[in-house]
Amino acid sequence: MLRKTTLRIAGTAALALLAAPLALAQERNISFVACPIFQDTDTVPCWLAEYEGELYFLGIQTDAGGWSPPWLGHQLLVEGNVSDNPRVCGGIVLESSGTPYDRRSSGSSAGVELPNPPVTSVMRELDATCRTQLPEVDAFNTIEPRRGPGPSPAQPPRTPDQAAAAAAARDAALAAEREAMAKIVPPYQPRDYEMLYEFDSELAVFTIGEVEKALEYAALIGASKILVTGYRSSSLLSNGQQLEEAPFIAKRRAQELESTLRMLGIPQGVALEVTWEDAVVPGNGVNDWSRRRALVRVIP
């Protein structure tokens, strides 16, 4: 009896240990849907959102890549973590990590570098209530953006040496890619190329380049088939609700990829199969963005 109980406790402890990182992540994680708020400053605007009476800072206007600031006129799904940064524009600073997006620094606030913004998805339909555009106030004039509201900073023309070095670096990178491809020898293995999406979106804006890589690999190995699979998922919100994507979105993702592949040109002799799974892949509140995806599998 004792042994059995001990075993059960040990088992529970082991499970708890396994679950601990998830629980910890969930503790810092916050996911909600709200209207974005445009808060102007004397440089570029801050983007904020309010959830359960608290104001959160999402990011600043930036063209640093990776993060698309919200749109007034639409609600926003926010999926991020509470950061240790001091408040910015009055909001608790949210961040994200581990995303596949290129998220270069967008700037700083009061000398503190801004973190990677949370993952945000502009909701598909209009919401006329999301129209809050707040004017500049002195207290929030702390933003030092990498790119201000005007044209890019002046950059002196490259010297011939710098230009040559840049060209050499590009050539070296291309040569390395070619070399890596040349090393691929039979027996060839299937390879997956993953596209990631905003909530309810069929447009793989930040990851569409994977399609070209898939086609390149297919051509290199003389693939027999390219299999496209679209998926649909849900996001576990902080209020416990599972926010499901539209029923048709897995199909639309697959169809968009099919169209893209065909426009880019399927290598001769390669069959294209397009499928999708309408069943929802449930979110657990941690990195739910990673389940909004489609796969392009290249099969030898």
Added chain:
Amino acid sequence: MSTLTSRKATRFVLGSLVCAVMAAAVYAQTSGEMQSADTRQWIRAGQGGMLEADAAFNNLHGKLGIVNAGGAVDMTGHPFFEPIGSNGRACVTCHQPSDSMGLALASIRQQWELTQGDDPLFDPIDGANCPNLPRADPSSHSLLLNRGLIRVGLAWPPGPRNGVPVVPEFDIEVVRDPTGCNTSTEYGLESAKPTISVYRRPRIAANAKYVSYESNPLNAKRLAMVVDRDRFTGKYMSMNIMSDAREASLRTQAVSAARDHLQMQEALPEDMMEKIVSFEEQVFAAQVESNVGGALAYAGGPDALGPRNMEKFDRGLGDNFGVPLFRNFDMWKTAAPGETAAQREFRESVARGHDVFFIRVFYVTDTAHINTVGLGNPMKRTCATCHNSAMVGTDLSAGWVDVGTANLPYARQNVPNPFQAEVQHDLPLFKITCNDEARPHPFLGRVIYTQDPGRALISGKCYDVGAIVMGQFRGLAARAPYFSNGSASTLRDLVDFYDRRFNIGYTEQEKADLTNFLSVL
């Protein structure tokens, strides 16, 4: 500088000028500030003669310069200038050197008066509001005569893109059809060949290297889209030639224009196509003289101005302080020897106008394909953010945008009211209803009223409804009116549109400066 060197051409031009003065007087009553002293040097299809390497043509603001980088062009026998189709038109009919290789309303009206509508320009196929209207009646051509618009009949549903079928995401209904063409049983949406007629300004066939070039196959900015491929060269292209980007290259554009506008019965022969494209690739257009400001292109002056500088520089992203897209106007901020007071004042105004364009910040709001491509809605930026392509002010990326020139509620239209017996609507109005699975228009939703669905008639996408490819900013003084539907009669109208649309709050000084700046490009 002479332009037409054959005796025949000279005689024609003199005759044209005399008649044009008469024509201008006729139209002065109906067109407000329109072109009262604007006489145009029209080149008829097949007239022959030489188009010099450097040519200049008068317009209301001064002179437009044309440069043929390959040297003087013999127009005799040249397929750009000869009536190679069946209706007497040539490419030059709608791409006049005097009009910055486009077509000014002043020229259209002048030709109507000179020929009483007999010029091939007025061929009913697209020079009338609908081909079934009586040719000699000016009201049949009201959109051409009042707004400078050519009918563009597009098959619905659209054909494939890059060989892949296009499945439209929306239904389209004709709400208003003042031209009768969209409800015509012969030419309309319910005809044997379902067609949607929209009405657009001819675009300029010059400065091609800035708008037509090879591109990466994937365009992330345009929503992870594969760009169009030129079927003649196999290259992926920039998609900035046409208002709806339906033609991938100058080659495919020449082929379709010969078929649709010149009514060429057979396919455009390849040698003609290549000669047309070669001409277009070497011709540059820009304003070269200002009535008030004097010469625009001179050593030590702003090096964005004049057609020789268009030839000299290359395309690039100009939204930066390193090499600003229209380069540098600072030399006009201080007095130069020999300037008149009026010249000084004008040049200072232009230099300020450049700064308004380049660095004056405002909120760009609810603009599909601008606010939706990574900067947020609204975004706090300048004119140069969207009009970012060096020397021409288009978008370096594929540049279709719904700024509101075609879609309600922003598009200009007459407002029905109880104080006028009859309110005239001249453009068609369509109702677009997006299907349930479509990604809706980002700022207008699933039901959109539009005078021209723009790019959506080609892509079939709801989010493209009303999106029009930005036009070049060069030679503007020579080719009023502006926007694809001719809804801005003057440069000031154009500035006013943006001021209203984005609630910019330009001062009168800023408006005047920006207008003067645009007039010298």
